[in-house]
Amino acid sequence: MPEADAPSSAEALYRALVVGRARTPVFAGAVEGADGAGEGANPLCGDRVAVSLRRDAEGRVAEIRHESDGCAICVAAADLMAETVSGLDAVAIGALRSGFEAMLRDGAAATSAPQRDRLGLLNAFADLHEYKSRRKCATLPWSALSAALAPDGKE
Amino acid sequence: MNAVLPVGPDLSALRADFPILGETVRGKKLVFLDSAASAQKPVQVIDAMSDAMRRQYANVHRGLHWMSERTSDVYEGVRDKVAAFLGAGAREEIVFTANSTAAINLVAHSFGSLLKPDQAVLISEMEHHANIIPWQLLRDRTGIALRVARVTDRGELDLDSLRAELADGKVGLVSVTHMSNVLGTVTPAAEIARMAHEAGARVMFDGSQAAVHQPVDVQALDADFYVFTGHKLYGPTGIGVLWARRELLEAMPPFLGGGDMIGTVRFEGSTWAEVPHKFEAGTPAILETIGLGAAIDYVQRIGMETIQAHERALTAHALQRLRAIEGLRVVGEAPERGGVISFALAGAHAHDIATLLDQNGIAVRAGTHCAEPLMRRLGLTSTARASFALYTTSEEVDVLADTLDRVRRFLA
Incomplete structure (x- = not known):
């Protein structure tokens, strides 16, 4: 973070949307009259994410909110996830999650251009590939979302 | 950087005994402040x-x-x-x-x-x-x-x-x-x-x-x-x-x-x-x-008394530098203490602090430190922790404090 240095991967990661969204999430809160709700917790660090959502007649996410208590990566990941999955159905969300996890695991270089296009805002987390111990911070909201989409509220 | 350096025994020559301290991490000189988790090894042990x-x-x-x-x-x-x-x-x-x-x-x-x-x-x-x-x-x-x-x-x-x-x-x-x-x-x-x-x-x-x-x-x-x-x-x-x-x-x-x-x-x-x-x-x-x-x-x-005196001086210096950082709270105020310091920074999660310090080659621990009931007792979910060893220098403490201040401004 020395100001004079070229931005490192962590600094780029935190600058790109993450700090802003962590400080003032756009999708924070709970959906009134939700038809799905789920939680994810990471006992190792204490981070928690609760997701609530409402679907339209075709099963697409019409409204989604999250209540997140965690690090900047976790809160921003929950918020950008909420924005990205709005309008998608469970199948499309599953594909998006797989693509997101593959990008964290393999890095941006190994992610195809069409895949990057589909990930959209989520590309902000590409540099987490360099920080293996932090990847679960970004995937925790997706566990909560899967639980919210499951009939029994469990992932 | 105006802090007065408490004087302790100078053990810096011993750093040469620890080969790993010459390594670089993410392109930066390693500043290893996680010895309480596990200490580095001198050539004598190796x-x-x-x-x-x-x-x-x-x-x-x-x-x-x-x-x-x-x-x-x-x-x-x-x-x-x-x-x-x-x-x-x-x-x-x-x-x-x-x-x-x-x-x-x-x-x-x-x-x-x-x-x-x-x-x-x-x-x-x-x-x-x-x-x-x-x-x-x-x-x-x-x-x-x-x-x-x-x-x-x-x-x-x-x-x-x-x-x-x-x-x-x-x-x-x-x-x-x-x-x-x-x-x-x-x-x-x-x-x-x-x-x-x-x-x-x-x-x-x-x-x-x-x-x-x-x-x-x-x-x-x-x-x-x-x-x-x-x-x-x-x-x-x-x-x-x-x-x-x-x-x-x-x-x-x-x-x-x-x-x-x-x-x-x-x-x-x-x-x-x-x-x-x-x-x-x-x-x-x-x-x-x-x-x-x-x-x-x-x-x-070296002598355990000498190591203790070194770490006491280092800890006093670190407490002085860390407490001067806006929004930083040292967790634990016991006067009888060793070279382990936990801290929390307002508005910043310990894991984000650790990642941004790591980017600068500084290794600290963050989380619950295998002491969940204590964290709960103190009303915290996690802290960052810097810990010192016989090879830690006051310059490294200064690098920590200076970088933490930048992290604070970056995340604020």
Whole structure:
């Protein structure tokens, strides 16, 4: 973070949307009259994410909110996830999650251009590939979302 | 950078003994401030282990050949070094274990089996999970009670609470840390031992941190059990120590059974080896024990008093620099403390701090530090922790403080 240095991967990661969204999430809160709700917790660090959502007649996410208590990566990941999955159905969300996890695991270089296009805002987390111990911070909201989409509220 | 540097002994020349300190991380010079989790190793330890593997190695205690006898001599020689390091009354009071956790589990199992169901074990709120879980397992197995002494808001062991828990005379063992791995607090061990003994209880200290940062004399403390681990003391992983009074070791049943811990073996019944071998089943961690011996030689040559003085000066400097950072709160205000400092930064999660420090080559720990109940007691979900060693310099503390200030502004 020395100001004079070229931005490192962590600094780029935190600058790109993450700090802003962590400080003032756009999708924070709970959906009134939700038809799905789920939680994810990471006992190792204490981070928690609760997701609530409402679907339209075709099963697409019409409204989604999250209540997140965690690090900047976790809160921003929950918020950008909420924005990205709005309008998608469970199948499309599953594909998006797989693509997101593959990008964290393999890095941006190994992610195809069409895949990057589909990930959209989520590309902000590409540099987490360099920080293996932090990847679960970004995937925790997706566990909560899967639980919210499951009939029994469990992932 | 206006802080006044408290003057301590200059140990910076010793950094040359630690090859890893010359490494770079993410393109930056490594600033290793996570020694409380595990310390780096000097060439003296590395060479001792590698020389043993290259030149003089065989199984111990059982061979009738030159290599086995020589290796047994070296191995048993480490027991003498550990006994001297702890001020033990006899070498037979030193039991080698895998680490502190294994040592505490040994006591929980073997001494624990001598406790009666109406007795209790008393721990404190600032224990590492290693000094909580074995007692919960014992409680669930035998029906003893597990009691917990409070910690004050300043992060000190609340002696009034300890006294109150001891008052009914039902506590059979007090098991508390000698130095908190989260707060750096050094507990008044001699006073705790006196209180325990007056109430008819035995006392054990978890010295995993304390034994690294200050001289320890188990007889002066009047302890009954004391444990520490090699890898935090600049030695290898896989070797730890239980010291216990001989009469206690003799009264306790074995923990693990197997070779080396027996007298005679018959199907209808077997007898046990003399202490400490009764508690050392199977081929021990021979190379790791040799490494521990080299580590003890190394710190003894420097002197634990010198190491303590160095870390005291460094900690005073660090507290001064860290407290000057806007929004930073040092967690734990005990005046008696060692070189471990936990802190929280307003508006910044400890994990984000750790990642941004790591980007600058600075290694700190972040999270609950294997002490969830303490974090809950302090109303925190996680802290960042910087910890010091004999090789830590005040320049490194300055790099930490300067970088933290930038992290604060970056995340604000």
